[in-house]
Amino acid sequence: MSRHQRRRQTLLRPRRLAAPPLRFVMPLSLLACLLALIVLRGLATNEVFHDSRVAESVDQTTVPDQVLKGGPVVDARGEKNDDPVSYRIPDRTVVLSFDDGPSEEWTPEILKILAAHNVRADFFVTGSMTARNPDMIRKIVAEGHEIGLHSFTHPDLAFQSHARLSWEMAQTQLALAGAAGVHSTLFRPPYSSYAGALDDWSYPVVKYLGARGYITAFIDHDTDDWKLPGVDAIVKEAMPATPGAGELILLHDAGGDRSQTVAALGILIEKLQADGYRFATISEALGATSATTPVHGFQLWAGKGYIWTTQLAVHTLPVLIALxxxxxxxxxxxxxxxxxxxxxxxxxxxxxxxxxxxxxxxxxxxxxxxxxxxxxxxxxxxxxxxxxxxxxxxxxxxxxxxxxxxxxxxxxxxxxxxxxxxxxxxxxxxxxxxxxxxxxxxxxxxxxxxxxxxxxxxxxxxxxxxxxxxxxxxxxxxxxxxxxxxxxxxxxxxxxxxxxxxxxxxxxxxxxxxxxxxxxxxxxxxxxxxxxxxxxxxxxxxxxxxxxxxxxxxxxxxxxxxxxxxxxxxxxxxxxxxxxxxxxxxxxxxxxxxxxxxxxxxxxxxxxxxxxxxxxxxxxxxxxxxxxxxxxxxxxxxxxxxxxxxxxxxxxxxxxxxxxxxxxxxxxxxxxxxxxxxxxxxxxxxxxxxxxxxTGGRLRWQKLRRTGEVAAPVEA
Missing domain, CATH: 3.90.550.10 (Spore Coat Polysaccharide Biosynthesis Protein SpsA; Chain A)
Known part of the structure; x- marks a missing residue:
């Protein structure tokens, strides 16, 4: 082989990229880990990817009549995606649902009242709150309540891309797996209300998530407890408009001062029980298996790793801020x-x-x-x-x-x-x-x-x-x-x-x-x-x-x-x-x-x-x-x-x-x-x-290569 041929082969041979020196890798890895911890903490506090936009209602031209005029639970899974099924809560049955939690302050108070009255409810949790308060998720599941997803960062999903929708749900499932070893197929969109309020902005979200195995739960009654209208007003708004009709009632266990919700809950339960109502979760009310199912293997340990890391980030940030x-x-x-x-x-x-x-x-x-x-x-x-x-x-x-x-x-x-x-x-x-x-x-x-x-x-x-x-x-x-x-x-x-x-x-x-x-x-x-x-x-x-x-x-x-x-x-x-x-x-x-x-x-x-x-x-x-x-x-x-x-x-x-x-x-x-x-x-x-x-390392003397370009200067 001639010298020219050898040189040509050398030039044509792909060059291997040199690995970065270890002296760069270790410090940069440390800084990257600190940034990742801060980002994780930002996710847990709903600072990262936060989107406060809320869509205004538009025409309902593409929403099927059976959804607009049906019950609060919409099933658009599988073959039902183009022809969704709507379910009502049976008569004399009440489902209590709580959004935006779990809260370290208010969720324990609500759980105490529910346990005292032997009532099970649905908790639609956000992934960020789940990552911050995993103990509350474990307590909710242990006491027999049903978990639903309420997105991770609580944005109006009508504004989000399909990739963002998938991420919101996947991250929340990951947090649930790490917190309590469960996943859920029940979902409620943030800022939603009645199924009859669905429009061309919000209905595509129901269809997209339905195609991915989620049942969407809306409400029959919004107590507006987040407005702090007073205990009596919350109780009055939660009572069924038609005597004996089944109801899916919306309350909140996080997102602000929930003292009025806590005070109204016991009164509401006693009044409804006195009127002959029974309390159930959504799945129990509809005669279905629980939407909350256990997970095992990689999904479980990935979730645990996520929760552990998030908890480390949450507790590390005050130290970093102090530094x-x-x-x-x-x-x-x-x-x-x-x-x-x-x-x-x-x-x-x-x-x-x-x-x-x-x-x-x-x-x-x-x-x-x-x-x-x-x-x-x-x-x-x-x-x-x-x-x-x-x-x-x-x-x-x-x-x-x-x-x-x-x-x-x-x-x-x-x-x-x-x-x-x-x-x-x-x-x-x-x-x-x-x-x-x-x-x-x-x-x-x-x-x-x-x-x-x-x-x-x-x-x-x-x-x-x-x-x-x-x-x-x-x-x-x-x-x-x-x-x-x-x-x-x-x-x-x-x-x-x-x-x-x-x-x-x-x-x-x-x-x-x-x-x-x-x-x-x-x-x-x-x-x-x-x-x-x-x-x-x-x-x-x-x-x-x-x-x-x-x-x-x-x-x-x-x-x-x-x-x-x-x-x-x-x-x-x-x-x-x-x-x-x-x-x-x-x-x-x-x-x-x-x-x-x-x-x-x-x-x-x-x-x-x-x-x-x-x-x-x-x-x-x-x-x-x-x-x-x-x-x-x-x-x-x-x-x-x-x-x-x-x-x-x-x-x-x-x-x-x-x-x-x-x-x-x-x-x-x-x-x-x-x-x-x-x-x-x-x-x-x-x-x-x-x-x-x-690490006890030793450093040898390092001689720098000089050029001699610095000459004797003129007196300054």
């Missing part, structure tokens, strides 16, 4: 703190005498590098332009791409190169700390470039002897792509504005690896960098805080870093960040009960960091889940307006953050899309990190 309130409180609390404290920090940063006499002593800049051949030259060239006296130590951590060779070829006189066997970033930094000649150590990444003034601005706070570390201002250099613009917004709003707030509270939890400085004394006090976590920058920052050192944010110490350029790289980086941050918080958990400076951070700073950095983002997907639910199943207009208000607050806060950082706001044009796409991606990353943490 949603927590999310709202934390987010708006964070926004409020930012708006209050960030301006104070900005005004403080403008003072020239804030820290005391200017710091002029030389410092050591550490550059840990692992396979940074694309970036290392830009990094060192930016340091060469520094306006502050520095020594630079590049620690090559076993690079295999010639990074160290590039450093040697540049032959910069202020740069020392240390080669070592690969041991990770923490190990490389510890080697650099040990080799540092000066008391202040600046740390940066091998893919980062400094402005000429960055080191000078970064070390000025060390004029205060109580300051042990300083965080710089990390900027996204490759911000012209969509992913880069999203990260640029995140850095300015989510990182730098946070640092202003944390600075004023005295609890900055992370000095970014791209730009930070430490006193060597503080590093020695905590034992140097640790490889206990994947977020060595967060780990060392918390350790320094626990030793009682102050940490501040120098906004003018700008560093430009190359952000991940693809979703895959972004995922890897943020997964490591979030997982490592959780490791660091867990590592320093004993600070909560410690004394001294560690205790102050543990009891004040650590809880705030956990709430704002883990709890709020972890629960934030609830906002989007309820947003989807609101748009799809509830009030879409109100939901979208509320979400628009949230986006407006985000936009105002983002604009303010950009203004404080002296950034051009035109990148904010991608903010709405960032909120819809990027934010959800970060949620999934955090969920995956949490799942990994709880």
């Amino acid at each position: 949603l309130a927590v999310v709202g409180f934390l987010n708006f609390g964070r926004f409020a703190l930012m708006l209050v404290l960030a301006p104070v920090h900005a005004r403080r940063a403008k003072r020239t005498d804030l820290w005391g006499e200017p710091v002029t002593e030389p410092v050591t800049v550490l550059v840990p590098a692992y396979n940074e051949r694309e970036c290392i030259a830009n990094t060192l060239n930016s340091l060469a332009a520094s306006d502050y006296p520095i020594e630079v130590i590049v620690i090559d951590d076993g690079s295999s791409d010639g990074t160290a060779d590039i450093v040697e070829e540049m032959a910069l006189p202020f740069v020392r190169l240390i080669r070592k066997v690969n041991g990770g970033k923490s190990s490389a930094l510890n080697v650099g700390i040990a080799a540092a000649s000066h008391d202040i150590v600046v740390m940066m990444d091998g893919d980062t470039v400094f402005e000429p003034s960055t080191v000078r601005e970064l070390v000025q706070p060390f004029a205060d002897p109580g300051i042990g570390a300083v965080s710089g201002n990390a900027k996204v250099g490759n911000r012209d792509s969509l992913i880069g613009a999203w990260q640029h917004i995140e850095y300015v709003l989510g990182h730098n504005l946070d640092r202003r707030m944390y600075d004023m509270l005295g609890i900055i939890p992370t000095i970014p690896g791209a730009v930070g400085a430490f006193r060597k004394e503080a590093l020695d006090a905590v034992g140097g960098m640790s490889d206990d976590t994947l977020a060595e920058d967060t780990d060392i920052t918390m350790a320094v805080l626990c030793e009682g050192w102050r940490i501040v944010y120098a906004e003018r110490a700008r560093a430009w870093t190359e952000a991940p350029a693809s979703i895959q790289q972004l995922w890897s980086q943020r997964y490591r960040w979030s997982y490592g941050s959780m490791q660091a918080m867990w590592k320093h958990r004993r600070a909560v009960t410690a004394r001294g400076p560690a205790g102050r951070f543990g009891r004040f700073g650590l809880p705030i960091v956990v709430l704002f950095g883990v709890v709020a983002p972890l629960l934030a997907p609830l906002v989007d889940i309820f947003l989807m639910y609101g748009v799809l199943f509830a009030d879409a207009g109100l939901t979208l307006v509320s979400f628009g208000g949230f986006l407006s607050i985000q936009a105002v806060l983002s604009w303010y953050a950009f203004r404080l950082d002296r950034e051009k706001p035109w990148h904010l044009i991608s903010l709405p899309l960032q909120q819809v796409v990027y934010r959800q991606l970060m949620y999934i990353v955090l969920l995956q990190s949490t799942i990994t943490a709880f």
Whole structure:
């Protein structure tokens, strides 16, 4: 076979779709399950698919006379579908029927009265109420009453498609099977009354369901008890117009205040019994077998599963709403703190005498590098332009791409190169700390470039002897792509504005690896960098805080870093960040009960960091889940307006953050899309990190592929 033929076969061979990575499947499955639970609860409360339209009466041209002039029970099953049969309730017989239940409040009261008078009745139940109150269904069946279907969501079925009709009945049967192990062939349409009121809107429903095995029961008397006309009026309206005539009477056991119905029921039964009437179910009155029949096998267990899941959803929703309130409180609390404290920090940063006499002593800049051949030259060239006296130590951590060779070829006189066997970033930094000649150590990444003034601005706070570390201002250099613009917004709003707030509270939890400085004394006090976590920058920052050192944010110490350029790289980086941050918080958990400076951070700073950095983002997907639910199943207009208000607050806060950082706001044009796409991606990353943490998983170091496109910027 020739090469051309092999290639042609390869092109023609259908490609197999790759399965989605497990890291997407688990978090997305969790979110999908939460949304499904909320939808199930919405079904049980008649919020999902609710249709409040009611059809007006039209001409009766297609309704057979025997139906219009016959009894309240219409049988259009099988061969009778085109020639339905109508049945009347026999003389001296009364059927009591109750619609819209079962109700947890009123159905038990009605059952007590019926049991006291040894009366059996028909209960036309909705599927939504059945799913919410399965115990009541079991009680109704156990006491010998007959069950009929009243649809699932109680819409006017005249407006519904055949598919919706089938769904309404199937879901109600499923709920009945799960609640009491029964199905029913008896049906009453919502908003129906007498058979004589059937018209060209409602009669097709009777025929369609009759063809599917349902008998339709209308009424002889509507007591209008739902209007609350008074006990005497209900009793009077229920009494037969013709003495001795059989009656099918409509009452309600749900849908509102049914106290008058309960009070009238006992009086009505006693009056009818005194007049010589007997009480029966519809099937008993017509001499037929009961419409309520048991189910077994798959139908039974499918119904039980549905009821169990619905009950879980009903009881879970209050918890989810409470968690949603927590999310709202934390987010708006964070926004409020930012708006209050960030301006104070900005005004403080403008003072020239804030820290005391200017710091002029030389410092050591550490550059840990692992396979940074694309970036290392830009990094060192930016340091060469520094306006502050520095020594630079590049620690090559076993690079295999010639990074160290590039450093040697540049032959910069202020740069020392240390080669070592690969041991990770923490190990490389510890080697650099040990080799540092000066008391202040600046740390940066091998893919980062400094402005000429960055080191000078970064070390000025060390004029205060109580300051042990300083965080710089990390900027996204490759911000012209969509992913880069999203990260640029995140850095300015989510990182730098946070640092202003944390600075004023005295609890900055992370000095970014791209730009930070430490006193060597503080590093020695905590034992140097640790490889206990994947977020060595967060780990060392918390350790320094626990030793009682102050940490501040120098906004003018700008560093430009190359952000991940693809979703895959972004995922890897943020997964490591979030997982490592959780490791660091867990590592320093004993600070909560410690004394001294560690205790102050543990009891004040650590809880705030956990709430704002883990709890709020972890629960934030609830906002989007309820947003989807609101748009799809509830009030879409109100939901979208509320979400628009949230986006407006985000936009105002983002604009303010950009203004404080002296950034051009035109990148904010991608903010709405960032909120819809990027934010959800970060949620999934955090969920995956949490799942990994709880399952005891270990995460290896993930090296990102760099392009070297971020060069030394002109002084801003």
